[in-house]
Amino acid sequence: MTTVEAPPSHLKENPWEMARSQLRRIAGLIDVSDSMLNVLQECKKCVSVSIPTRMEDGSVHVFEGFRVTHNVARGPAKGGIRYHQDVTLDETKALSMWMTWKCALMGLPFGGAKGGVVVSPKELSEDELQRMTRRYTSEIINLIGPEVDIPAPDVGTGPREMAWIFDTYSMNKGYSVLGVVTGKPLEIGGSLGRVEATARGAAFCIREALRKEGHEVAGRRVAIQGFGNVGRNLALILADQGASIVAVSDSTGGIYNPDGLDVAAAVEHKRTHRSFDGFDGAEAITNEELLILDCDVLAPCALEQVVTGDNADKVKAGIVAEGANGPVTPEADQILDERGVLVLPDVLANAGGVVVSYFEWVQGLQEYFWKESEVNAKLNDIVTRAFAETWREHEERDISMRQAAYAIAVGRVAEATITRGLYP
Numbered sequence: 082m083t084t085v086e087a088p089p090s091h092l093k094e095n096p097w098e099m100a101r102s103q104l105r106r107i108a109g110l111i112d113v114s115d116s117m118l119n120v121l122q123e124c125k126k127c128v129s130v131s132i133p134t135r136m137e138d139g140s141v142h143v144f145e146g147f148r149v150t151h152n153v154a155r156g157p158a159k160g161g162i163r164y165h166q167d168v169t170l171d172e173t174k175a176l177s178m179w180m181t182w183k184c185a186l187m188g189l190p191f192g193g194a195k196g197g198v199v200v201s202p203k204e205l206s207e208d209e210l211q212r213m214t215r216r217y218t219s220e221i222i223n224l225i226g227p228e229v230d231i232p233a234p235d236v237g238t239g240p241r242e243m244a245w246i247f248d249t250y251s252m253n254k255g256y257s258v259l260g261v262v263t264g265k266p267l268e269i270g271g272s273l274g275r276v277e278a279t280a281r282g283a284a285f286c287i288r289e290a291l292r293k294e295g296h297e298v299a300g301r302r303v304a305i306q307g308f309g310n311v312g313r314n315l316a317l318i319l320a321d322q323g324a325s326i327v328a329v330s331d332s333t334g335g336i337y338n339p340d341g342l343d344v345a346a347a348v349e350h351k352r353t354h355r356s357f358d359g360f361d362g363a364e365a366i367t368n369e370e371l372l373i374l375d376c377d378v379l380a381p382c383a384l385e386q387v388v389t390g391d392n393a394d395k396v397k398a399g400i401v402a403e404g405a406n407g408p409v410t411p412e413a414d415q416i417l418d419e420r421g422v423l424v425l426p427d428v429l430a431n432a433g434g435v436v437v438s439y440f441e442w443v444q445g446l447q448e449y450f451w452k453e454s455e456v457n458a459k460l461n462d463i464v465t466r467a468f469a470e471t472w473r474e475h476e477e478r479d480i481s482m483r484q485a486a487y488a489i490a491v492g493r494v495a496e497a498t499i500t501r502g503l504y505p
């Protein structure tokens with residue numbers, strides 16, 4: 082027998098403990114009763130499934146998957162599906178709780194959920210991925226649905242996987258169910274603007290935060306970690322608005338040019354070479370170096386727990402915009418706060434995705450689709466309003482933007498829970 086050592090996980094702390102301790106801190110601040118805290122600090126439902134999948138060599142590999150519902154007091158559960166080798170049940174639970182707060186902060190009629198499969202998707206062929214996705218969907222088919230729980234893309238998944246989930250669910254129902262999943266390709270009921278929505282929402286938040294400091298986006302120096310859906314689109318949107326994107330990275334490393342990168346060329350280079358290796362007009366940097374570069378805005382848009390107690394005192398950006406979920410640990414949060422760095426928390430800064438997912442769900446239910454300009458204008462309204470509400474709470478209570486966002490969101494979920502009453 083051979084023992085294969087698991088590669089080290091990117092998770093340094095247990096994200097579920099992190100999420101719960103964030104909640105407990107807020108509960109103390111906003112007068113949430115112990116009974117209410119008992120309800121909010123648990124997930125409504127956690128399901129673990131095995132996903133037997135036929136591989137190209139004829140063997141069967143059994144993947145492990147999860148779907149977690151945190152809370153449905155304000156509406157059906159909503160949350161993405163992550164394909165990554167480090168996925169754990171506790172990470173999925175934390176992400177589902179963050180979805181509850183994010184939807185509440187944005188004023189959407191949704192609760193929070195999340196799903197994940199322990200898999201390194203780049204190592205599977207497209208057919209293997211499709212078989213695995215369809216079997217995972219079958220295993221959770223009674224948990225999801227337009228009125229119950231609506232999945233969406235997350236790390237390692239995108240429109241292609243959402244199309245397979247939509248088709249598997251619809252085949253089982255016998256008719257097309259547009260509202261079962263969001264982030265679908267346009268041809269089968271996706272929304273215009275959904276692909277860029279998370280990045281666009283982050284860009285709106287960065288714009289508002291810079292305005293508070295009397296600055297414009299144009300001319301600001303921005304470093305972005307992660308070059309997937311969120312990071313790549315954020316780089317393109319901010320560059321288009323005149324920002325200087327000084328660094329970008331993917332899981333293998335990054336590139337840096339203090340005078341600003343040619344973002345379109347970086348996108349093209351990454352598309353053709355699948356990495357930034359050999360990119361002209363920039364020097365290679367590590368992901369660790371990117372986080373502590375001299376810049377105005379740092380946007381971690383990859384995975385959790387990259388800004389920690391070890392490097393928070395070296396971050397030079399004045400604004401940290403959490404494009405990713407949970408990239409700043411609580412210890413780092415405190416250090417950044419004490420140093421006067423403005424952290425735009427994930428539940429605010431990356432909520433654009435779920436807002437346009439909400440629009441996609443509404444459009445699907447009505448079978449009536451909107452223009453892209455309409456989608457983007459409505460997204461701007463919702464994110465800008467949430468930013469203003471969070472800012473007001475931040476100033477009035479003299480608390481961080483994260484605490485302010487949580488105070489609003491947790492308060493709304495608690496209120497909905499009280500209003501509905503405890504069943505039975």
Ligand code: NAD
Nearest residue numbers: 235236237279307308309310311331332383405406431434
């Ligand atoms: P993605 O899979 O499209 O891209 C992830 C990117 O991160 C890739 O460029 C990958 O190379 C990079 N990466 C992976 N491991 C890394 C590491 N250790 N160091 C540096 N870079 C690394 O995923 P995405 O959809 O862009 O999601 C990124 C983050 O944003 C996640 O935290 C996700 O939960 C969050 N988010 C995504 C959405 C969405 O709509 N896609 C919405 C809200 C939040």
